[in-house]
Amino acid sequence: MNKIILDLIEQGKYAEARKEIVSINVVDTAQLFEEMDKQKILILFRILPKDIASGVFSHMSNELQRYVVESITDKEIQNILDELFLDDTIDFLEEMPANIVKKVLKNTNETTRKLINQFLNYPDDSAGSLMTIEYVDLRKEMTVKEALERIRETGVDKEIINTCYVIDSNRILEGIISLRKLILSDSTTVLKDIMDTGVISIKTHDDQEDVASLFKKYDYLVMPVVDNEHRLVGIVTIDDVLDVIDQEATEDLQKMAAMQPSEKEYLKTSVLVLAKHRIPWLLILMISATFTGFIIKKYESALQSAMVLASFIPMLMDTGGNAGSQSSALIIRGLALGDMKPHDILKVFWKELRVSAIVGIILSTVNFLRIYFIEKVDILVSVTVCSTLFAIVVLAKVVGGVLPIIAKKIKLDPAIMAGPLITTIVDTVALLMYFTAATWLLGI
């Protein structure tokens, strides 16, 4: 299909191309535009129906949006803005430079301009920055018939018409009612008698992560947003929550991999910015690794009299690191998803203790068989290595399990605490145990 449309445009058959484009999804059209000549995009953009043009516009890349807005007339900008949902307008304006924002704001009426400015001011990660205003508000004294009439009059542009909000004269949210319930009810019924009053709402300044949790908990498709006086100011729809969930999982992953989190796509981020996000933690970790250097230096003479000990250091440290990150990954994710709470710390401690004992015994046994029987390493050295291995696995797993919870308890970010701090603790203690065991068992 895309091939056909591109060919038609290539041959200048715009009217036919228009017919095809109208029948496909605006998301696909927007993708098609990214592959086209810029001049041709403008021609197509102008001959598309208004509602489709703005649908396509809201799904184009920022670069293309900017190009289009710079190239079209004020009247055409107004046409697009008329059809755009407010949240899409805000998303678009947030990414544009000042001169474009000015050009766009110039073409809106005063009410919309005020709204846009208010929305641009909500904190980046708040419910306010996710919400939109295309909802239907009703009054509890209305009959079902009156309500349906009001929806017919005002509903064409509303994003989620399926849930309607009942407010009083001060815009205080009193209840909700679904379009489905309206359709299925007798037309003379008064809304007061059928509306649902147990409404769960969001505050404008709630964190978007908490908003996502509410959607997951209650299986809602849309939730109302109220201000501090419980006045209805907007709605959040679940499709915007999908993005939040992806974004939060990505951020946690980045923090666990010792980076400053960033919302921007990798391929669209500059080399310098990528480097800047990675250097701080690498520096901190590199410098904290000096502890391990000091310990090795301290035991230099012991090491010199049994050089074979050195060859097991990487294996011990790697296994400790891996064992620890297994536990911390599970716990950090569990905390993020709400599967466990900080007060579960003792349960986690006890569970990790038992899991690590099993894992430690198996790893040590396999390792002993390998180095004593196959590599023919001295028995005392083998025992030193394997007993240290066991202790490291237990230590790494318990620290990896408990530390993220402690971080959460003292209001630090569990994901940041995880990788960095755990590695340093486990590495340092592991080497100390290794050399202590060696001095003791080998008498060096």
Added chain:
Amino acid sequence: MNKIILDLIEQGKYAEARKEIVSINVVDTAQLFEEMDKQKILILFRILPKDIASGVFSHMSNELQRYVVESITDKEIQNILDELFLDDTIDFLEEMPANIVKKVLKNTNETTRKLINQFLNYPDDSAGSLMTIEYVDLRKEMTVKEALERIRETGVDKEIINTCYVIDSNRILEGIISLRKLILSDSTTVLKDIMDTGVISIKTHDDQEDVASLFKKYDYLVMPVVDNEHRLVGIVTIDDVLDVIDQEATEDLQKMAAMQPSEKEYLKTSVLVLAKHRIPWLLILMISATFTGFIIKKYESALQSAMVLASFIPMLMDTGGNAGSQSSALIIRGLALGDMKPHDILKVFWKELRVSAIVGIILSTVNFLRIYFIEKVDILVSVTVCSTLFAIVVLAKVVGGVLPIIAKKIKLDPAIMAGPLITTIVDTVALLMYFTAATWLLGI
């Protein structure tokens, strides 16, 4: 509120408790039930209205569901099943032991029993296992008035009544139409003229991860599921997709942390199962770490003549590991979210090369200043350590960036390839470079 209800129940005031419970969300009631005496749950369960009872039931824990089904009569089971959405019934049955499944199936009519068996047979991660059947189907010859009448007649139980599906006499999906469009259209209009024919649909055997991508791409709230003959068999709603997104992110994270992925919550997983998920990769990694041991052994005499070299091994290996996991985390996540495709491999290679050069230079410089000027390490040793550090950072970042993409290209899981293989490669090559540089620069 919860406190009040619990108190009322404590005092045996069930009628009053019922009144309160009816006004709160079923999800909250289900949570409340988890904290109560089992006998009291049964009493409450029996006095709640049918629709609320089954709503609460679908949000209870598996243990509680099992207890309730084991304790109530066949008639009562039928009442719950009547009100449950099919997808909730399936979710519940999938977690129950055979005797409970049998008891439940006994209480359904033949049509439902057949449907349940068909649904239980869809592969675990397929669209079929996500879908439900509570949709409204219409015919294209119907007028808007006829359509609305059909919705009123059949719509009470439909999960997402807001999108209706137009099918032909063979159930082939021909178009969709929203309830909103029906309400806003003239009552004599024929559906054929207003339905949307550019329908994007899912196949029953599509992977749930692909389903999630479609929802994200098109911002849909619900999508139709068709069989191989393009016959409509069900719908997938976005709230079930939320769970898929969380689940996929968790699985990727578990694989990156060198574990076998599991859907079950940590606190609900037994110690033995947890250990079983963790041991295989730890064993593989432990044994692959022997490469590093061999290298150290090979250079034992070089190491013995300059013992200070040993003290930098942990720092070099840690930094390499951290640098590599930064890159692989970004790329694996980018591939999972669709931000980059396998054909972007050269872009990633070139980007990582430049980022790692910047990061490598800064880390080496800081390290040189520290060990040469502060720790007063010999100049040649300092140069050896810092030039190796630079090479390791570049190597780790390039391998970390490119390897997940190669994995994807040859249809392996990028997340599994990441941690394990990268660590082994980087560790081994890093040590080789370190000792080569040392033999060359220090002449040992």
